[in-house]
Amino acid sequence: xxxxxxxxxxxxxxxxxxxxxxxxxxxxxxxxxxxxxxxxxxxxxxxxxxxxxxxxxxxxxxxxxxxxxxxxxxxxxxxxxxxxxxxxxxxxxxxxxxxxxxxxxxxxxxxxxxxxxxxxxxxxxxxxxxxxxxxxxxxxxxxxxxxxxxxxxxxxxxxxxxxxxxxxxxxxxxxxxxxxxxxxxxxxxxxxxxxxxxxxxxxxxxxxxxxxxxxxxxxxxxxxxxxxxxxxxxxxxxxxxxxxxxxxxxxxxxxxxxxxxxxxxxxxxxxxxxxxxxxxxxxxxxxxxxxxxxxxxxxxxxxxxxxxxxx
Numbered sequence: 001x002x003x004x005x006x007x008x009x010x011x012x013x014x015x016x017x018x019x020x021x022x023x024x025x026x027x028x029x030x031x032x033x034x035x036x037x038x039x040x041x042x043x044x045x046x047x048x049x050x051x052x053x054x055x056x057x058x059x060x061x062x063x064x065x066x067x068x069x070x071x072x073x074x075x076x077x078x079x080x081x082x083x084x085x086x087x088x089x090x091x092x093x094x095x096x097x098x099x100x101x102x103x104x105x106x107x108x109x110x111x112x113x114x115x116x117x118x119x120x121x122x123x124x125x126x127x128x129x130x131x132x133x134x135x136x137x138x139x140x141x142x143x144x145x146x147x148x149x150x151x152x153x154x155x156x157x158x159x160x161x162x163x164x165x166x167x168x169x170x171x172x173x174x175x176x177x178x179x180x181x182x183x184x185x186x187x188x189x190x191x192x193x194x195x196x197x198x199x200x201x202x203x204x205x206x207x208x209x210x211x212x213x214x215x216x217x218x219x220x221x222x223x224x225x226x227x228x229x230x231x232x233x234x235x236x237x238x239x240x241x242x243x244x245x246x247x248x249x250x251x252x253x254x255x256x257x258x259x260x261x262x263x264x265x266x267x268x269x270x271x272x273x274x275x276x277x278x279x280x281x282x283x284x285x286x287x288x289x290x291x292x293x294x295x296x297x298x299x300x301x302x303x304x305x306x307x308x309x310x311x
Contacts, residue, residue: 094236138161192282198256211258226239284299
């Protein structure tokens with residue numbers, strides 16, 4: 001079955017991009033207008049993030065999001081057979097000198113990114129754009145066949161994929177090498193009681209501790225990366241240094257700075273973020289008070305706050 005699935009997806013990837021984008025347009029109409037995939041989740045998330053916008057403005061963001069969502073999948077399919085030149089032309093870095101300088105200084109680094117399109121192309125282009133060993137922490141798919149199919153596709157340019165369930169063990173072989181570690185830092189934590197809590201678009205939100213903990217423990221500079229889309233099929237990224245000496249920062253400082261960076265990035269091109277991702281699914285509780293890292297006061301729950309939802 002693995003070879004059948006891989007062969008089918010590879011065959012589809014051989015279609016020219018104009019044809020694939022026609023397919024994307026058709027799937028968008030089906031997904032948005034007929035199926036309404038996770039439409040309520042997207043609508044609720046946009047209301048939380050942009051209460052100041054009109055219904056029409058939020059509707060436009062939602063439509064653009066679904067177009068980008070489908071494009072992301074179609075462009076991912078193309079990666080099964082895409083050439084090096086195609087991948088390089090699809091994704092560029094505005095300021096690679098940031099990590100090139102760290103490499104010359106013989107320092108490892110971490111990329112802290114969010115669920116922003118198109119992370120799939122970004123994951124495949126980086127081995128061509130850096131001398132670092134490029135390592136991505138990923139969550140294996142539940143379906144073993146699809147997990148194997150996409151693992152083969154995603155690693156074909158040299159990216160090293162490490163399962164999130166075995167991160168520490170899997171990184172041991174690379175501990176003495178120069179690597180760039182990519183972490184999806186806006187991932188909702190599995191346990192809200194073991195997370196950093198702070199406001200995200202004005203709502204109490206838990207963030208995973210792992211990215212900050214790794215940076216501070218190993219004094220590995222975190223680089224915050226922002227994706228943007230000048231036109232269809234073309235993406236660019238800007239990098240901002242989170243800290244050159246993270247071991248000297250206070251606990252929570254890097255996460256707080258990253259979340260503010262993420263908010264600014266999303267506001268610039270809101271339709272590129274994964275709004276179908278249930279980012280506000282955990283409810284704030286008093287027992288999390290010691291986990292609050294924001295400079296703003298922690299929320300009061302003396303009365304039920306209607307802005308805090310448990311999806």
